[in-house]
Amino acid sequence: MMSDTDMRGTDMTEYRHRAARYPLALTCSVGLALALTLSACGSDDSGTSEGGAADDAEASLESALEEGGEITVWAWEPTLDQVVEDFEEEYPEVSVDLVNAGSGDDQYTALQNAISAGSGIPDVAHIEYFALAQFVHAEALTDLAQFGAAELEGTYTPGPWSSVSQGEGVYGLPMDSGPMALFYNKEVFDTHDVDVPTTWDEYVDAARELQEADPDVYITSDTGDAGLATSLIWQAGGQPFQVDGTEVTVDFTDEGSTTYAETWQQLIDEDLVAPINGWTDEWYQALSDGTIATLSAGAWMPANFESGVPGASGDWRVAPLPQWEDGESASAENGGSALAVMRDGENANEELAYAFVEYANAGDGVQTKIDQGLFPAVVEKLESDEFLETEFEYFGGQQANKIFAESAANVREGWSYLPFQVYAHSIFNDTVGQAYVSDTTISDGLHEWQEALTTFAADQGFDVSQ
Amino acid sequence: MTTLAEPVAETGSPTPRSRRPRRRRSWIGWGFMGPFMAVFALVFLAPIGYSIYLSLFREQMVGGTSFIGLENYQRALSDPQFWAALGRVSIFLAVQVPIMLFLALLVALAIDSGRLYGKSFFRITIFMPYAVPAVVATLMWGFMYGTRFGLVANINDAFGISFPDPLSPDLILISIGNVVTWEFVGYNMLIFYAALRVIPPSLYEAAEIDGASQLRVITSIKLPAIKGAIVIATIFSIIGSFQLFNEPSILQSLAPNAITSSFTPNMYAFSLSFSGQQHNYAATVAIIMGVITMVIAYLVQLRGMRKGAEA
Incomplete structure (x- = not known):
């Protein structure tokens, strides 16, 4: 992992x-x-x-x-x-x-x-x-x-x-x-007596409860990460990128993208996510000291926990990714x-x-x-x-691979990336990222991202269909 | 009248020219110049020529490369991201450069005044930041700017205040200006100080005999004498501001949303070229930026020289 x-x-x-x-x-x-x-x-x-x-x-x-x-x-x-x-x-x-x-x-x-x-x-x-x-x-x-x-x-x-x-x-x-899963700091959830969320709505509620219990505890950290955003849209059933030969469609107005944007907007509006950039020293510290209570990431994360956050060994657990619809079991990569x-x-x-x-x-x-x-x-x-059946000592002996394997089996079909996804990611913070630091909303940001990407695609000679 | 005059001039002019005795052209000079010209052409002219060549084409992921003439230039001149970036560095230039040069001048005058105890200590200390690589300097300041674990966080904790986040979109330009000022005050100070050192002491003696105050000595002797150095330092600073890249590029990982990929013209060219694979358009942006920088630097030089002549 x-x-x-x-x-x-x-x-x-x-x-x-x-x-x-x-x-x-x-x-x-x-x-x-x-x-x-x-x-x-x-x-x-x-x-x-x-x-x-x-x-x-x-x-x-x-x-x-x-x-x-x-x-x-x-x-x-x-x-x-x-x-x-x-x-x-x-x-x-x-x-x-x-x-x-x-x-x-x-x-x-x-x-x-x-x-x-x-x-x-x-x-x-x-x-x-x-x-x-x-x-x-x-x-x-x-x-x-x-x-x-x-x-x-x-x-x-x-x-x-x-x-x-x-x-x-x-x-x-x-x-x-x-395949994605929700990593959560069990210590933090137990201390504040908050339930581990199984849907994203519960996730937002949990974020509020944690903030209320201790203003220094955030449900997660996020400063705009193209990888996470696209994965969550994927999980929500959105298919913003369609590629067929030289024909490219970028469309963030489908239900999946909208659902993601609306839910995540609440987290930003209410300052429920910590403004800590991922993979920085600050971030590792925050994962270690309980500032960040959860992390949605792929099954490769455990090794990063072991090497980057050794101090919190035993505190963290793995759970299935929260769902957009109650009762579903959709996942993404x-x-x-x-x-x-x-x-x-x-x-x-x-x-x-x-x-x-x-x-x-x-x-x-x-x-x-x-x-x-x-x-x-x-x-x-x-x-x-x-x-x-491998038991992860770091996760208190939990057999985490079972959760990852199940998640892998539940990854939604039909997702594709753009043939210039690297560029797309490089301008994510120019557009959607603005929602984290200004009055712009995620949905405005996604719209701007879409505009920038379709312009780029047209410049590059792709057929852009709206 | 003009229609008549023109053909006459045209047919008439070659004749006297051809009659003029032609001096035999000597190629010996070129032989000596040759090695220099070859290197000059290779390392100075060729890259510029190649950039101009690149800027006339468009390479697409679908459709390959095609010649498009000046289309890239048209696009750049109406590109809001480019102009926003240029506007940003212009504001930076207008605010940061005067502050930096004023501080540098102040320090140079203080050290030159001879009234400062530990003169060489100050000189070396103020110059020191210039010896720190820009990358290291920016990382260092980046850590200090941190509102969670950095110096700003410590100040907030210690005094129970909430200092605004230096890495927020509103303050980021000021924060970068602070880093750049810190880095380059020493460098400019040294230019001014070197110029001050060559002023003949006899002028100071004369001033003393006339009973001039220190302030008068500064305004009437020192400043006019180092005018050339000030113009040079200003031109360097203008070029430096327009080329702003290292500092925002490094702070970008700490403030990904405040510093966009087109924060400065150079960063824009860089991201166009390396993330967007738009080498041709990036070359265009680079050329336009180069021309703008040259024009402004030239205007400043002209103005500086004229003033120098008047004085």
Whole structure:
């Protein structure tokens, strides 16, 4: 459950939250841990029986690994350190240069620059689901189907798989996923005798009660986070981004978006959320000292708690994400990322690069990462009792993976991200963020965001339908 | 009349010119100039030329690159975000630069007066912030500005007051101005101080004989003598203000909503280029900004020089 975000917790002074999300339509339900539900997804059995071609690809990969060579990997996923070490031990001819070229947007900027320059491109890059479409669109990624990646379809949960595959092509292998849950500080709720909310309306009430009981306690902190906002809209059933080839629609007037905007507006209007920026020292302190009572985040969060908020060990628990409608059990993804093989990588060895990606995200590397706390996207691991029954000491012995697995199974279908989602996120605070510091409302902000995005899309040559 | 005169002038002029004995052109000079010109062209002219070249195109995610002439310039000149950013740095310039230069001048005069005890200590202390990298300086101030754990929080706690948040949209420009002033007072002080040091002591002696007061010495001798330095410092400050980038860019992570991605023209160009992949439009914004900066700096120089001549 460690993921894209925690390097920030350990080695950077400036932390910015760029949790990864799914960029593409989820064609199939994200029936994560429960393989039984996979039978509902018609496409899962396809492409598993082209034995000959698969064997060829396999043999070719083996020989590439034996032949060896060098590859450069840009990633900020901390659990990869150990994976690379094991990999190099197993295949002594291969040397992997693991480079941390920044987290999230910083790395994408560097990557985009390298692509524009046509040199210094890594062989493998760590890309969050929400940003993947942008690089596929730029034709910067190698189609992994040629190496037999299509065979792996059944290996992964459908959500992440649909994020990395586009049409016949496969543009990365899922590294982790981030079904959402509500992390809450049980100590705080118990002390003030407030019930843990199960709906967002209750959440707002709980926020009021906590503030009343102690003005220093906030239900959560938020200063405008595109990742969180889009995930909550996703959970509420909104589908603001629609992409069909070069046709793009941005529309925040649907019910899901409106519901989110209205509810969240109450929190801002009544100053119920702490104005603390995520992933800063202040934020970690606030999580530790009870200033922040809850946090809605992906299943990769626990490792961040352990490393960033060690002082509050035992105080926090995990609960299903509050619902927009009483009695529902909808969820959304927040975060998750893949490893992709770049075209024109500096060592020009795409096959070897893929061999590494396969080792890390489908082979032995998966367990190595799970052991270090990553929340995987591999079905086999997710449905194992060992995984589900893991007791989190940090959460007072709670079997938190069960909640995450259930959340993963309940992720709403039909969400997609824009092929320029990275840019979209970069102007979120210019528009929606203004609601946090001025009289503008979230719904005004969303409208402005929509305007800016449609203008950008039109400038970029997309067909914008209103 | 004019229609008649023109052809005459046109046909007539080449003749005398061709009759004039042509001086043999010497290429030897160019040989000496060559290495310099090559480097000059490569490192100064080529980047500017390339930016101008870039600014004439448009690269789209769908449709690729196409030549669009001056369309980017038209767009920039009617881009409210660009003008808002320019307005912001202009306000910054109008308020922060005079304050900073006045403080720098005051300190330089104080140190130069010779009446200050521990002169070199003050000189080095006031200059010190300039040696601190802007990034570090801004981070440091950012921590102090924090209303929860920073210095502002401590002041609030200690005195039981509620000091307004320096990182709120209303105050952020002032907060940035404060950081920049802190950073550059020492630098400007040094320019002024260096200029003050070269004033011939005989002038002071003459003033003393005439019984001039210290104030009179300052207004009649010191200030006119360092006018050139003041103009230079002003021009540097104007350029610096228009190029404002480091400080807001770093504070942005602490005040993401107060500092937008188009807070200053440079930040706007940066975000257009690196988040929006609009390199061509970013180049246009950069060129327009460069031209505006040059024009204003030139006007200030002209005015400064003329005044200098009058004095």
